[in-house]
Amino acid sequence: MGYGFGRRWHDGYNLPNFPRVTKSLTLLKKIGLPFAVIPFRNSVWNRVGLHNIGIQKWKNRYGDRDLSNITVSIHGDTIDINYMILVFLNEMNIRGIEINCSCPNATSHTHIHIPTSKHPIYLKLSHKQDPYEFDLSRVVGIRMNSVSVRLGAVSGKAAQEKNWKFIEKFNKEGLNVAGCSITSIGDIKRLENIGCKEIGLGSIILTNPKLVERLTSV
Numbered sequence: 001m002g003y004g005f006g007r008r009w010h011d012g013y014n015l016p017n018f019p020r021v022t023k024s025l026t027l028l029k030k031i032g033l034p035f036a037v038i039p040f041r042n043s044v045w046n047r048v049g050l051h052n053i054g055i056q057k058w059k060n061r062y063g064d065r066d067l068s069n070i071t072v073s074i075h076g077d078t079i080d081i082n083y084m085i086l087v088f089l090n091e092m093n094i095r096g097i098e099i100n101c102s103c104p105n106a107t108s109h110t111h112i113h114i115p116t117s118k119h120p121i122y123l124k125l126s127h128k129q130d131p132y133e134f135d136l137s138r139v140v141g142i143r144m145n146s147v148s149v150r151l152g153a154v155s156g157k158a159a160q161e162k163n164w165k166f167i168e169k170f171n172k173e174g175l176n177v178a179g180c181s182i183t184s185i186g187d188i189k190r191l192e193n194i195g196c197k198e199i200g201l202g203s204i205i206l207t208n209p210k211l212v213e214r215l216t217s218v
Contacts, residue, residue, distance in 0.1 A: 024098075027054065047153070063092065067093060073124065074099060095119075115138075123136075156203035168194040183207070
């Protein structure tokens with residue numbers, strides 16, 4: 001299988017140039033199911049897994065571009081995470097690093113040792129994970145992953161109940177958890193009311209790209 005480009009999902013739309021997060025990269029390339037994505041009822045089901053070209057090839061392909069608006073997402077065990085940050089990412093001019101600890105279609109990792117980095121570090125967790133199992137002293141924020149279901153994972157409306165419960169609970173405890181799973185402007189307002197300082201845009205880019213276009217004026 002080849003490795004596609006995200007822009008093919010939204011050709012023809014004038015999407016705002018918000019800060020962006022890469023698809024999760026692994027130390028070595030990984031073959032997944034890149035076309036296992038099905039939008040439905042303001043939601044998206046996927047079983048893509050960690051399909052990616054590997055961090056070395058990614059850096060070779062994109063490393064000479066302006067990445068100052070890009071957060072690089074990475075996945076692996078403690079050894080892989082430390083190696084990717086120390087060898088590949090610390091020297092790059094990027095916006096931040098996201099450590100994906102909970103891919104629904106791959107092995108999740110806990111108790112990862114988080115190395116020192118000059119870049120802000122975020123954790124990407126499942127609603128089932130306890131953020132206090134991680135060393136949060138080097139983490140500036142938490143982001144949510146899709147919700148696991150049989151044979152895959154769902155995001156968007158189908159993930160709201162579980163993800164928003166997690167978000168509200170840990171924002172009340174003083175953690176910085178970003179909002180997600182939005183389907184409307186009203187959803188953004190609700191997430192702001194439960195303490196979200198950032199809102200991630202994921203499945204809505206597939207299910208309602210015209211709404212995303214309007215967010216420049218919100």
